[in-house]
Amino acid sequence: MSLDVFLLLAAALFSVGLYGVLSQQSVVMLMMGLELMLGGVIVAAAAVWHFLFAGADAQVLVVVAVTVMAVEMAVGFAVVTALFRTREVDMTDMAAELKE
């Protein structure tokens, strides 16, 4: 139960999520990568609360991270649905046309 174990876990989750975000073509899988990165942030915040500063700030950060997870998923799927309806596309490559 040392700080390093939890921070290592947080770093591992963050980088696996980052790998997913960068490598996956499907927007839905990309969002799963985001969820993993946020999971890493939650573990780090909880570890900081337990080992370093037991103030309420770390707990509020966890609450914020959990809310961001929920909002990100909801709005992300709404965007993908709208994209899918108009362009029939859910691949990140093909969705790139929005940039023009």
Place this chain on the structure above:
Amino acid sequence: MADAWWSVLALPVMLVVAACVAAGFDALLGASAAYGPAGSVRVWGTRAATPLREARRLLGQPARRTKAADTALVRVGTALLPTAALLAGAVLPLGFTAVSDPGVGIVWFNAMEALAWAAVWLTGWGPNAALSMIGGYRFLALGLAYELPHMFALTTAGLGAGSLRVGEVVAAQEGLWFAVWMPVAFAVYLLSALAMAFWGPFDQPVGADAAQGAAAELSGVDRLVFFGGRWLLLVVAAAFSVPLFLGGGHGPLLPAWAWTVVKTAAVLALLIGVRRALPTLRLDRFMGLAWMVLLPLVLLQALAVSVVVVLR
């Protein structure tokens, strides 16, 4: 806080026994409707024993697989249902002692019975069959309908006791049971107890129209574990209404554990009876009712309780 190890073993045994008794009672009601009133006590006994005979038959039946099925997911789904029920039962007090009484007992119960969402969808998705997948999706629709009113009903009980610990909720009902001054929350909780175990009017995920929906392709041990898990979930859901709204072990004359058993049996009989009285509610119609009627009602109840708590 019973830290005796025996309570960890006693919980599953008690829940399984309660589930068998409840299944026997349900079989009696069903048989009297299907085959007419039972003549002799022997017929009455054989009817009550049909669930056990059915269990023995299923144990002997080899499971069969559909084509390109994801058997791993089916196995996880069916095993997850009884596990969720047992984990949720960990915070159930018998009398005044429970297996464990954490500070967040109510939230723990809610989190563990939410595992049924994953269990039924996986069981429906696994066999790669049309009707079982439809059944799995129906449970998600049911979950979306019952979850929010259910959460607010639990929060209202926690609000009334000023704590999320089940022990303190029971202690707060020393004089007046919560069911008396939180009737809407109690009624919504009973509805969501039925929906949680997809029982009675809410059995569309295993509906007769889709050949038992999510369980359409289950046979042998999978079927036994799945439906056994559903019975356990129904028993735990009914039993949790006792510490939350019916004063747990409190009551004159009888010892605490006896009161818990009596109250749980009464709630369980009520829930089983409701199934006989109503057809299956179709979720496209119940969803509207849940969001536009139940949710506002339970929010008003929470407002009323918080006003009482603040003024007290």
Place this chain on the structure above:
Amino acid sequence: MELRTVLLVAQPGTTEIRLAAERELRRRAWPLAPSPAAADLLILCGPPPIPTPPWLATLHTQLPPPRTLVALHTPDQAATGLLAHPVHLEGQGAEHPAQRPAQRPAEHAEDEGHSEHAAHEEHREHEGPHSEHGEHGGHEDPHSEHGGHGQHGGHGDHGNHGDHGGHAGHHMEGMAERGDDRDGLRLDRWELAYGPGLADWPAGLVLRVVMQGDVVQEAVAGSVDGVPGSGAAYWHEPWLRAARGAEVTCGEAARRRCGARLDSLGRLLAVAGWADQAARARRLRDAVLAATASRPVDPTVLGALSALTRRVRRSRTLRWLTRGLGQLPAARVRALGVSGPAMVAASEGAGDVYDRIRVWLDETDGSTALFTDTGPLPPDSAALPQHPPSAPLLAALPEMLAGAEFACARLVLASLDPDLDDAVPAPAHAHGHPHAPAPAGSGPSHG
């Protein structure tokens, strides 16, 4: 006393055998299985057609082993020896090319003539220690990646196979088709055939549907071929005998019609999920049909009958669930030539499922008054109209089921309840069956 769970499958033209089988199963207190996976005995009403049709072979292989199939050739055979002589699906069609050797677990039979796609090898490395954790089963893919970007997997399902309930007459496809869905998305659609093996399903009906998720996009109604030479349609029989000049009393016709309505009501209540009332309706149906002129229906059954109809009529939940569902307005009724309860419902109300249920209840109550009427049955009496033919009802199905969710589609179909017996060819030109025992019901004199 042995306990078997039975999957009862009826073919068109075998209503009387089905009723006898249901009576016998109720006497033995053997439950009816909702799906083949739950059954260990398959009872087929009527002789198994030779060669074995694919739907029967598929149903048979969907039962978990050891599978026994019993075919009932005549109604009284149900009473005598239910398990007397199990039938082995011998003959050309039975031994399916995909039939697995016995010791392999029963597999879902593959239809003829379609190729498989790449199978994937799956094995579970280890079960997660906490069973509440997500699944850890590893997944290796021995086949080389082929980069085909298929279309989108959709809301429905990927491969549209593995359905059950009899006719698995669709193809196994890696990727499902895509079609417009009612929300303007292009999602997966899958062709399925809900066949004669489904529980509480009109005998012999095969409904080929195109579905997106659980919404029926298109539906085509068909039927498996009936049992030739099995005698006149059971529910029409008194009227046919009266038309041929035989002596038929109003009471018998009223009892037969009340039995028909209770049978339909029982099926609809079972599909609506009200198991108790459905069982009561079926028990009262058998009591009414068993009565004869000499042994009239006893008052307790009449009391229970009126209690049942009052209970179903007063159920606000049933009204809330079925109001506005499957509307068949009067104009469409006239255009399609639909007769019987659906026509009466369309004329009185909006012609939805609840109106048809109410018409059934009214006719059931109406016919109880005529049980003891010994007057002769006039051929075309208004009070006792004939059982409606099934063809116009089948024609009305596609337009009523398009766009309906699966549970609504089942309720609409149960409220129409097409009885396919009248589509069975008349016994006169039934081609001989070498081995089929002389069909008892061949002569019209069958009481």
Place this chain on the structure above:
Amino acid sequence: MTDGGVWAGVVSVVLAVLAVICAVQVFRFDSMARATYALLGSLLCVGGEVLLLGLDYLGVVIVLMMTVEMALMGVFMVMFMMNPGGLMPMTMVHNARGAAVISGLVFAGLTAGIFLVPWPVSRTRAPADPTHDLGRALMGPHMLTMMTLGLALFAAIVATVTLATARGRYGPSTPAPPHGPKGPEHPDETEAPERPHEQEAAPERPHVREDSPHAHSREDLTPSHGRQDPAHPRETGSPAHPHGREDPS
């Protein structure tokens, strides 16, 4: 659960390893259902870790939220994924190598940071009831956070409804009739856009049914179903496993 000493240490390591294994499996699974529930497994382990660290309420809330969230994510996974059941082995990744290198570097950087930074040892005493502490903070000094969270959630609900429903801003004003001609907003210029990655792969769907040539290739956006596209011979792309496969069980 308070600091249970060795026992808690062992469990925390086990949960950490499980979380990482599930996280890696999320991107290795072919079937979307398995990927979703591997992600659930990973996040349940995260909830377990937070519980072990003494934040009982937040740990259980994470378990509850993640279960419900992954159940709903399962719906979208199936809706939008090409291969939800994992029956057709296909990979949908682009420049996996580059991504692996970047994430490896990030991990190395973070690990270096963890071990090199002199973390302060002194820590304030953990409050008796962290949940009470959190509640006070949210209703007191962190009221601004609470307000923004509330508004963010409300905005998300409204945005999700307008974006997702057909009658929202981006759908056709009147939803296209199920089988009517394709709506105007399917411009033809997506007919053959320049997509290098797809060219060499057989663009049309691997066919498994010989007799129904549903040539549904990316370029074929015309509304007619099943139009046999002469340019693409049917046989390409169907795996060399024509008949009678053995069953996985």
